[in-house]
Amino acid sequence: xxxxxxxxxxxxxxxxxxxxxxxxxxxxxxxxxxxxxxxxxxxxxxxxxxxxxxxxxxxxxxxxxxxxxxxxxxxxxxxxxxxxxxxxxxxxxxxxxxxxxxxxxxxxxxxxxxxxxxxxxxxxxxxxxxxxxxxxxxxxxxxxxxxxxxxxxxxxxxxxxxxxxxxxxxxxxxxxxxxxxxxxxxxxxxxxxxxxxxxxxxxxxxxxxxxxxxxxxxxxxxxxxxxxxxxxxxxxxxxxxxxxxx
Amino acid sequence: xxxxxxxxxxxxxxxxxxxxxxxxxxxxxxxxxxxxxxxxxxxxxxxxxxxxxxxxxxxxxxxxxxxxxxxxxxxxxxxxxxxxxxxxxxxxxxxxxxxxxxxxxxxxxxxxxxxxxxxxxxxxxxxxxxxxxxxxxxxxxxxxxxxxxxxxxxxxxxxxxxxxxxxxxxxxxxxxxxxxxxxxxxxxxxxxxxxxxxxxxxxxxxxxxxxxxxxxxxxxxxxxxxxxxxxxxxxxxxxxxxxxxxxxxxxxxxxxxxxxxxxxxxxxxxxxxxxxxxxxxxxxxxxxxxxxxxxxxxxxxxxxxxxxxxxx
Amino acid sequence: xxxxxxxxxxxxxxxxxxxxxxxxxxxxxxxxxxxxxxxxxxxxxxxxxxxxxxxxxxxxxxxxxxxxxxxxxxxxxxxxxxxxxxxxxxxxxxxxxxxxxxxxxxxxxxxxxxxxxxxxxxxxxxxxxxxxxxxxxxxxxxxxxxxxxxxxxxxxxxxxxxxxxxxxxxxxxxxxxxxxxxxxxxxxxxxxxxxxxxxxxxxxxxxxxxxxxxxxxxxxxxxxxxxxxxxxxxxxxxxxxxxx
Numbered sequence: 001x002x003x004x005x006x007x008x009x010x011x012x013x014x015x016x017x018x019x020x021x022x023x024x025x026x027x028x029x030x031x032x033x034x035x036x037x038x039x040x041x042x043x044x045x046x047x048x049x050x051x052x053x054x055x056x057x058x059x060x061x062x063x064x065x066x067x068x069x070x071x072x073x074x075x076x077x078x079x080x081x082x083x084x085x086x087x088x089x090x091x092x093x094x095x096x097x098x099x100x101x102x103x104x105x106x107x108x109x110x111x112x113x114x115x116x117x118x119x120x121x122x123x124x125x126x127x128x129x130x131x132x133x134x135x136x137x138x139x140x141x142x143x144x145x146x147x148x149x150x151x152x153x154x155x156x157x158x159x160x161x162x163x164x165x166x167x168x169x170x171x172x173x174x175x176x177x178x179x180x181x182x183x184x185x186x187x188x189x190x191x192x193x194x195x196x197x198x199x200x201x202x203x204x205x206x207x208x209x210x211x212x213x214x215x216x217x218x219x220x221x222x223x224x225x226x227x228x229x230x231x232x233x234x235x236x237x238x239x240x241x242x243x244x245x246x
Numbered sequence: 247x248x249x250x251x252x253x254x255x256x257x258x259x260x261x262x263x264x265x266x267x268x269x270x271x272x273x274x275x276x277x278x279x280x281x282x283x284x285x286x287x288x289x290x291x292x293x294x295x296x297x298x299x300x301x302x303x304x305x306x307x308x309x310x311x312x313x314x315x316x317x318x319x320x321x322x323x324x325x326x327x328x329x330x331x332x333x334x335x336x337x338x339x340x341x342x343x344x345x346x347x348x349x350x351x352x353x354x355x356x357x358x359x360x361x362x363x364x365x366x367x368x369x370x371x372x373x374x375x376x377x378x379x380x381x382x383x384x385x386x387x388x389x390x391x392x393x394x395x396x397x398x399x400x401x402x403x404x405x406x407x408x409x410x411x412x413x414x415x416x417x418x419x420x421x422x423x424x425x426x427x428x429x430x431x432x433x434x435x436x437x438x439x440x441x442x443x444x445x446x447x448x449x450x451x452x453x454x455x456x457x458x459x460x461x462x463x464x465x466x467x468x469x470x471x472x473x474x475x476x477x478x479x480x481x482x483x484x485x486x487x488x489x490x491x492x493x494x495x496x497x498x499x500x501x502x503x504x505x506x507x508x509x510x511x512x513x514x515x516x517x518x519x520x521x522x523x524x525x526x527x528x529x530x531x532x533x534x535x536x537x538x539x540x541x542x543x544x545x546x547x548x549x550x551x552x553x554x555x556x557x558x
Numbered sequence: 559x560x561x562x563x564x565x566x567x568x569x570x571x572x573x574x575x576x577x578x579x580x581x582x583x584x585x586x587x588x589x590x591x592x593x594x595x596x597x598x599x600x601x602x603x604x605x606x607x608x609x610x611x612x613x614x615x616x617x618x619x620x621x622x623x624x625x626x627x628x629x630x631x632x633x634x635x636x637x638x639x640x641x642x643x644x645x646x647x648x649x650x651x652x653x654x655x656x657x658x659x660x661x662x663x664x665x666x667x668x669x670x671x672x673x674x675x676x677x678x679x680x681x682x683x684x685x686x687x688x689x690x691x692x693x694x695x696x697x698x699x700x701x702x703x704x705x706x707x708x709x710x711x712x713x714x715x716x717x718x719x720x721x722x723x724x725x726x727x728x729x730x731x732x733x734x735x736x737x738x739x740x741x742x743x744x745x746x747x748x749x750x751x752x753x754x755x756x757x758x759x760x761x762x763x764x765x766x767x768x769x770x771x772x773x774x775x776x777x778x779x780x781x782x783x784x785x786x787x788x789x790x791x792x793x794x795x796x797x798x799x800x801x802x
């Protein structure tokens with residue numbers, strides 16, 4: 001049974017429908033990428049899973065539990081971690097405080113400490129900067145902190161929303177390296193990425209969305225080599241809309 | 247709105263003005279004073295509305311201009327022997343200059359920052375009036391030579407009110423007013439449509455300063471004595487703002503209705519519930535804020551009793 | 559060989575803008591041809607939005623020139639570029655919500671027209687975008703699509719020469735988009751120049767004669783749609799490059 005399963009899911013932002021019956025699944029231990037051109041609905045997929053936006057229909061299950069209508073904190077408690085787009089950290093708080101916020105749901109102090117140790121093992125740089133104010137960190141470090149914070153709940157699966165956004169090429173390397181490291185440590189990862197090539201490079205499988213619908217799916221390397229996938233990004237696959245006025 | 251509608255409205259204003267003109271001889275001193283205060287608040291609320299309602303820059307310091315007008319009149323009459331009427335004009339000019347001077351830096355601030363800066367400006371003028379005693383007699387205040395002026399000041403206020411209404415009307419129904427509203431709605435978009443927002447804001451601010459100044463001058467002359475706390479009275483600013491908001495910011499009729507209604511209610515509650523009048527007054531404001539946030543005019547427009555928009 | 563000088567309405571030369579230490583626009587240069595519909599595209603972070611803001615006067619460049627009909631308009635405020643004949647629309651509509659449709663139209667300055675004529679022009683444009691029946695309604699009460707149309711009509715009040723459209727397809731359904739595109743072509747036939755910044759590739763590829771592609775703050779390609787779609791650098795910019 002898949003760890004995460006979406007079947008025919010539709011979602012909207014207020015009156016504007018973004019997802020039109022999207023289906024995908026993630027098996028335990030996999031790294032799955034969701035890619036597609038702008039407006040494809042990639043980030044929206046995460047948002048409907050987390051319950052942030054208007055769900056319109058379809059099946060969503062995680063680890064055997066139904067996700068539909070659940071509150072975000074409940075979903076986190078089920079073992080789903082989420083790193084939103086844009087390196088969202090509490091800028092006025094220290095690294096330690098940010099991490100502690102990540103473990104907000106956990107009452108047991110020992111478990112919180114254990115989680116923090118685990119995060120330090122994956123992100124040694126965070127251990128070095130415990131007292132630093134998050135707002136003063138570089139973009140790459142903030143992205144690490146955001147990921148570390150999401151890991152504080154010891155999730156079974158981590159959803160990464162555009163981890164490379166706004167980062168320089170070198171930092172993008174680091175972030176993807178860390179993602180591979182986390183996957184090797186047993187974490188199931190689903191990532192939404194605009195940098196399709198890099199995402200597919202590290203993924204077992206991928207889904208290509210366009211305008212809120214499934215277009216392609218397959219193994220990472222296969223999608224990487226498929227020229228139709230690239231053409232999607234520049235509107236080559238769509239038919240010409242009439243240019244002549246009425 | 248057609249020519250005819252505009253003329254009809256202006257005729258209404260004139261009739262209204264004439265009605266108020268024949269009143270004073272026939273009523274008690276108290277009522278005369280009451281009417282004069284009401285007219286003053288109409289002037290203040292309409293003026294406040296020009297910068298805060300139309301342009302959207304909520305000023306919490308408009309009393310500064312009222313005070314400047316009062317002091318200009320007092321100083322020129324008591325110390326320089328001017329006749330009081332030209333001092334009203336002088337006060338308006340001084341207030342306009344001060345408005346342009348403070349406006350230039352302060353109108354760059356947004357929303358709450360502007361409001362607080364204006365609060366500071368009002369306090370600042372009060373302090374200057376207290377401290378610059380060589381000019382203003384400081385805390386001692388200024389006394390006018392005693393004179394019977396109940397009727398002249400009433401008529402002066404009446405004329406000022408009619409003038410203020412006329413100007414507010416013209417501004418409100420002109421393309422100038424439309425652009426002020428545009429600045430309130432979305433300053434960036436207004437700029438993208440060619441509106442030199444700095445210039446327009448300054449113009450609105452200056453315009454909103456001159457009538458309160460004249461009102462301050464008239465009041466000073468009526469009461470025959472002023473000192474800093476009595477003219478730089480923060481309650482005046484609160485009253486102007488509330489009246490304008492109650493009636494409906496951003497309209498012409500709104501502030502007029504709001505001023506009349508609120509001042510009348512204030513007086514009635516003070517007379518009938520001298521101990522609890524502030525509570526009653528406060529309750530009334532809460533009810534309006536809860537059920538009619540866009541003021542009485544907003545309520546009327548939603549019901550279809552008045553048209554949407556000012557320019558048709 | 560580039561286009562002749564009088565065939566270029568907007569000549570952007572070596573434009574630069576940095577925020578903090580980040581070079582958002584790093585020497586972008588391109589020449590927008592007069593009387594045609596052109597597109598400005600680029601992936602997220604390409605500097606496309608910043609460039610657009612520099613062209614519309616929302617921000618002032620750190621360096622470079624923006625020559626409009628030969629005159630440098632770099633650093634001018636929006637109301638000044640507006641007076642010169644450049645208008646723009648916004649990605650998320652910015653109509654004046656508590657003002658009527660007609661008032662929205664009349665808020666535009668610099669018409670130099672008496673009231674009656676201005677009003678007539680406003681009515682014509684409102685009719686052009688099929689919003690006539692809503693002329694007395696508050697801007698904020700219009701549907702999103704109607705707001706887009708209003709903003710479009712409003713930008714045309716001064717009969718501008720150059721119209722800059724900021725993601726006109728954003729949040730718009732297919733039918734309305736088709737309507738907007740027809741109107742855009744109509745304008746181009748009247749001799750106006752249109753520059754569209756867009757993410758929607760179908761709009762760009764099917765309606766622009768010339769396309770400029772930005773990435774990392776500079777122009778990486780320019781040409782006709784078919785050329786751009788085949789350009790390896792452009793594909794890489796959007797799809798990403800494998801780790802070297």
